[in-house]
Amino acid sequence: MSAPAAAAEPILTRNFGRADSHTLEAYRETGGYAAWAKAREMEPAAITDAVKRSNLRGLGGAGFPTGTKWSFIPKGHAGPVYLVINADEGEPGTFKDRYLLERDPHALIEGMLIAARAIGSRLAFVYVRGEYVVPGRRFSAAVRDAYDAGYLGRGLDIVVHRGAGAYICGEETGLISSLEGKKGWPKLKPPFPAIKGAFGAPTIVNNVETICQVPHIINRGPEWFAALGTKTQGGTRLYSMSGRVRRPGVYEASVRVPLRQLVEHYAGGVTGNGRLKAVVPGGASAAILRADEVDVTMDVDGLKNAGTMAGSAGVIVMDETVSIPEALMVVARFYAHESCGQCTPCREATGWIYKMTERIVEGRGHKEDLDTILDVARRGAGTTICAFYDGAVGPYISYIEKFRPEFEALIPHG
Amino acid sequence: MARLTIDGRVLEVPAGTNLIEAARQIGIEIPHYCYHPALSIAGQCRLCMVDIEKVPRPQVACNTVVSEGMVVHTETERVLETRKSIMEFHLINHPLDCPVCDQAGECGLQIYYMQHGLYDPRMMDEKVHKPKAVPLGPHVMLDAERCILCSRCVRFCDEVTGTGELGIFNRGDRSEIGLFPGTELANNYSGNVVDICPVGALTDREFRFQVRVWYLDTQKSICPGCARGCNIEVHVSRRRPHHAQGRRVARLKPRFNEAVNKWWICDAGRYGSDFVDDDSRLQAPTRRDGEKTLEVAWTDMIPLAAGLLRRYRGDEIGVIASPKLSNEDLFLLKRLCDALGVRAVDYRVPPARPGDEDNLLVRADKNPNSRGAELIGLGLSDSREILAAARERRIKCLWVFSHDLLASAWPEGEVLDGLLGAETVIFQGTNANATSAYAHLVLPAAAYPEREGTWTNFEGRVQRFRQAFPPLGRALPDWEILGRLLQDAQGAPRPARAEDCFRDLAAAVPAFAGMSYRSIGDAGQPVRAARS
Numbered sequence: 001m002s003a004p005a006a007a008a009e010p011i012l013t014r015n016f017g018r019a020d021s022h023t024l025e026a027y028r029e030t031g032g033y034a035a036w037a038k039a040r041e042m043e044p045a046a047i048t049d050a051v052k053r054s055n056l057r058g059l060g061g062a063g064f065p066t067g068t069k070w071s072f073i074p075k076g077h078a079g080p081v082y083l084v085i086n087a088d089e090g091e092p093g094t095f096k097d098r099y100l101l102e103r104d105p106h107a108l109i110e111g112m113l114i115a116a117r118a119i120g121s122r123l124a125f126v127y128v129r130g131e132y133v134v135p136g137r138r139f140s141a142a143v144r145d146a147y148d149a150g151y152l153g154r155g156l157d158i159v160v161h162r163g164a165g166a167y168i169c170g171e172e173t174g175l176i177s178s179l180e181g182k183k184g185w186p187k188l189k190p191p192f193p194a195i196k197g198a199f200g201a202p203t204i205v206n207n208v209e210t211i212c213q214v215p216h217i218i219n220r221g222p223e224w225f226a227a228l229g230t231k232t233q234g235g236t237r238l239y240s241m242s243g244r245v246r247r248p249g250v251y252e253a254s255v256r257v258p259l260r261q262l263v264e265h266y267a268g269g270v271t272g273n274g275r276l277k278a279v280v281p282g283g284a285s286a287a288i289l290r291a292d293e294v295d296v297t298m299d300v301d302g303l304k305n306a307g308t309m310a311g312s313a314g315v316i317v318m319d320e321t322v323s324i325p326e327a328l329m330v331v332a333r334f335y336a337h338e339s340c341g342q343c344t345p346c347r348e349a350t351g352w353i354y355k356m357t358e359r360i361v362e363g364r365g366h367k368e369d370l371d372t373i374l375d376v377a378r379r380g381a382g383t384t385i386c387a388f389y390d391g392a393v394g395p396y397i398s399y400i401e402k403f404r405p406e407f408e409a410l411i412p413h414g
Numbered sequence: 415m416a417r418l419t420i421d422g423r424v425l426e427v428p429a430g431t432n433l434i435e436a437a438r439q440i441g442i443e444i445p446h447y448c449y450h451p452a453l454s455i456a457g458q459c460r461l462c463m464v465d466i467e468k469v470p471r472p473q474v475a476c477n478t479v480v481s482e483g484m485v486v487h488t489e490t491e492r493v494l495e496t497r498k499s500i501m502e503f504h505l506i507n508h509p510l511d512c513p514v515c516d517q518a519g520e521c522g523l524q525i526y527y528m529q530h531g532l533y534d535p536r537m538m539d540e541k542v543h544k545p546k547a548v549p550l551g552p553h554v555m556l557d558a559e560r561c562i563l564c565s566r567c568v569r570f571c572d573e574v575t576g577t578g579e580l581g582i583f584n585r586g587d588r589s590e591i592g593l594f595p596g597t598e599l600a601n602n603y604s605g606n607v608v609d610i611c612p613v614g615a616l617t618d619r620e621f622r623f624q625v626r627v628w629y630l631d632t633q634k635s636i637c638p639g640c641a642r643g644c645n646i647e648v649h650v651s652r653r654r655p656h657h658a659q660g661r662r663v664a665r666l667k668p669r670f671n672e673a674v675n676k677w678w679i680c681d682a683g684r685y686g687s688d689f690v691d692d693d694s695r696l697q698a699p700t701r702r703d704g705e706k707t708l709e710v711a712w713t714d715m716i717p718l719a720a721g722l723l724r725r726y727r728g729d730e731i732g733v734i735a736s737p738k739l740s741n742e743d744l745f746l747l748k749r750l751c752d753a754l755g756v757r758a759v760d761y762r763v764p765p766a767r768p769g770d771e772d773n774l775l776v777r778a779d780k781n782p783n784s785r786g787a788e789l790i791g792l793g794l795s796d797s798r799e800i801l802a803a804a805r806e807r808r809i810k811c812l813w814v815f816s817h818d819l820l821a822s823a824w825p826e827g828e829v830l831d832g833l834l835g836a837e838t839v840i841f842q843g844t845n846a847n848a849t850s851a852y853a854h855l856v857l858p859a860a861a862y863p864e865r866e867g868t869w870t871n872f873e874g875r876v877q878r879f880r881q882a883f884p885p886l887g888r889a890l891p892d893w894e895i896l897g898r899l900l901q902d903a904q905g906a907p908r909p910a911r912a913e914d915c916f917r918d919l920a921a922a923v924p925a926f927a928g929m930s931y932r933s934i935g936d937a938g939q940p941v942r943a944a945r946s
Binding site: 341342348350351359379 | 455456457458459460461463471472474477495496499500502503504506507536537538539540542562563581582584585586588589
């Protein structure tokens with residue numbers, strides 16, 4: 001058991017306690033836009049280099065090194081380059097970007113100014129999840145204030161684009177399709193967005209939280225940021241704690257905080273019957289961990305080694321009274337509902353697997369169903385355009401493999 | 415160029431070629447549904463996955479372009495298992511209603527299940543239900559349950575016609591093809607979506623339930639509908655004559671020709687073959703005797719017609735030839751006119767309304783062989799002047815090929831005066847019309863699927879059409895009727911085959927010099943002027 005690794009000092013959440021944290025005045029009072037003042041004097045390549053050295057990794061789910069992603073923009077590209085912010089936070093169990101949009105929108109704007117300078121973008125889009133009405137309004141108001149204050153409109157313009165409520169539009173190329181006015185279908189790769197993204201131009205898509213980290217990296221230096229985390233991942237991040245915990249909510253901690261500490265210390269422990277049964281550590285697409293597997297750290301590599309993923313750091317806690325088959329049915333219904341339908345394996349298998357899980361929960365399961373689900377899940381894995389189906393496969397397989405007797409108990413003559 | 419290895423065979427293909435096309439070049443078919451060479455890459459069906467050395471996971475062949483030194487395997491255990499899985503996914507919600515589906519026998523699902531599926535079905539849940547028998551437009555019917563959502567039809571309407579009527583609506587396994595509100599699939603090329611639909615989702619409203627495809631024979635042909643000369647296949651129903659109300663032409667399908675029509679034909683052409691089996695077909699040679707019309711045997715008709723033609727001086731005969739006649743027909747007609755000293759010869763009759771035209775295939779000239787008639791020299795005179803001369807009794811014998819002059823742009827009275835002014839009117843064509851009713855002699859001609867021949871399209875490309883079935887009744891190919899008349903007029907041996915006529919044509923008319931049926935082949939050959 002490692003020592004508590006909580007950030008002694010809140011970084012992303014430092015202003016969350018103020019009622020006026022979303023205002024430009026409050027942001028400036030706490031040192032806002034100082035990083036931009038510094039970055040605008042830096043060479044773009046130096047900004048990218050700093051972000052690389054900070055070991056900042058994407059916090060939307062995939063955990064890709066941010067500076068490396070920025071460096072994929074073709075050198076000497078003559079046409080427009082777009083920065084797109086993914087604020088389509090849709091991963092079940094994840095609600096941290098919402099807090100940032102509502103409580104610290106200028107941090108995102110300042111991060112965007114810096115990121116846009118690094119990649120040579122003069123027009124940026126923020127794709128806000130359709131259901132995020134208040135966060136969308138808060139952020140749009142902040143954009144207006146930033147224009148009035150002269151931060152925007154002098155080298156960078158920001159367009160706020162509201163989504164219409166599809167999970168798949170949080171997938172970066174699905175988001176780009178939607179932004180372009182098309183159906184939100186992920187795009188074939190190659191070409192990758194950094195080469196040919198939104199409207200055919202080189203495009204970088206970054207998560208809200210990822211970009212909110214950038215001003216701090218510039219202000220306090222990449223080494224400071226890197227030291228907050230592990231060798232391969234720097235900084236703190238926001239954990240969305242939900243499920244059977246005493247104090248659900250968003251908590252900031254090091255990227256290497258132990259999962260057990262998040263559950264017991266930050267979220268105040270397990271409710272229900274008080275005994276932990278399982279935890280989904282990184283949003284619904286992460287494989288489930290049994291109670292005896294939660295002594296892991298939350299960094300990208302730590303959870304990967306545990307057979308699951310850090311994902312969006314949406315931590316869903318289940319106590320012993322939670323039915324895992326029912327939980328899988330709910331997750332399967334989500335994936336069947338949200339599959340965009342473009343690729344045959346995902347379109348067909350998500351619906352099929354949901355029907356099987358529903359049947360099992362309703363007591364109409366057949367004894368071959370569990371093996372069929374596992375086989376269908378594996379056969380579709382890795383065959384599709386985007387990672388949606390691979391995300392669904394995580395829960396399909398792990399819930400059944402780790403809690404098989406509970407499923408079998410529901411199957412008549414099983 | 416890039417050199418790569420597919421299944422152990424080394425080949426060299428142009429850079430940018432995708433793996434489906436590269437494999438096709440060495441005779442390997444990588445199974446696929448959504449890929450179509452005329453359309454953008456969708457990568458949706460996921461069936462074309464292949465293994466590439468040094469790449470960890472199978473990749474879709476459609477979106478992978480060749481690279482130097484690439485080593486591809488299309489038949490590894492992993493690829494075969496993946497194909498089987500994808501086939502299962504394609505079929506779990508498919509209604510499996512092959513016995514009542516028109517696509518049966520030419521269905522991508524049937525073919526690939528047998529080649530790449532052959533798994534034991536294990537889907538026991540209720541399938542997803544979707545709309546069935548939905549008319550999308552005048553020609554196309556949708557069964558959304560049979561659809562595998564390959565999006566070919568959507569991409570066709572977006573990328574080829576640019577009309578964008580179709581979209582995929584809803585999400586996940588509820589996804590379905592449909593029309594955007596306020597539209598219908600009524601563009602000039604709507605029938606092509608039926609051709610490119612790999613399954614029974616889009617069927618042809620005319621062809622539906624008419625005849626099973628395995629009873630059809632096919633023959634290569636050329637669309638007679640306009641001056642483009644789109645390459646087609648005539649699908650013939652003869653083995654089940656009680657099907658399709660006895661129509662012999664069951665349907666027309668486009669035949670790929672890169673230089674002419676690519677993969678497509680227009681709807682006017684596709685659905686324009688009704689005249690072949692129509693009640694208006696002329697099936698026997700006839701002569702008018704007062705109010706009566708008498709059938710005459712060809713053995714009597716040829717001397718009768720030849721005698722009539724001989725009775726007049728060359729300058730008393732007017733010939734309105736047709737740009738629907740083949741090069742062979744026109745060449746023999748030219749020779750006959752020369753032999754008879756006829757100078758009043760033309761083939762141009764303006765239609766009542768100008769033909770429509772678009773920038774894809776459709777040409778305003780609704781005749782397949784205007785260029786051939788011009789090159790062979792049938793435009794010596796002017797059709798309207800020929801009619802005027804008949805009205806003024808300067809022309810006494812008027813020989814009209816296939817035109818309905820009464821449906822032309824000319825005033826009806828003017829035409830009638832001409833037809834009534836001639837002592838003798840001969841009509842030669844495939845179908846009766848208002849003009850043929852004024853004829854004293856009617857010579858019934860074989861329709862294009864009933865005979866051999868060539869047409870020269872507006873770009874000067876000579877293309878062969880072939881006989882799919884025998885002529886109706888006692889109709890004969892025009893070249894044969896003209897050959898017999900020429901034999902009677904000149905005592906020359908008459909050609910036995912259309913190819914003989916073409917050989918003589920190539921020897922006599924410089925534009926066709928050096929050409930033969932062999933050199934024309936299936937893809938056609940430009941005439942000399944168009945070659946340079």
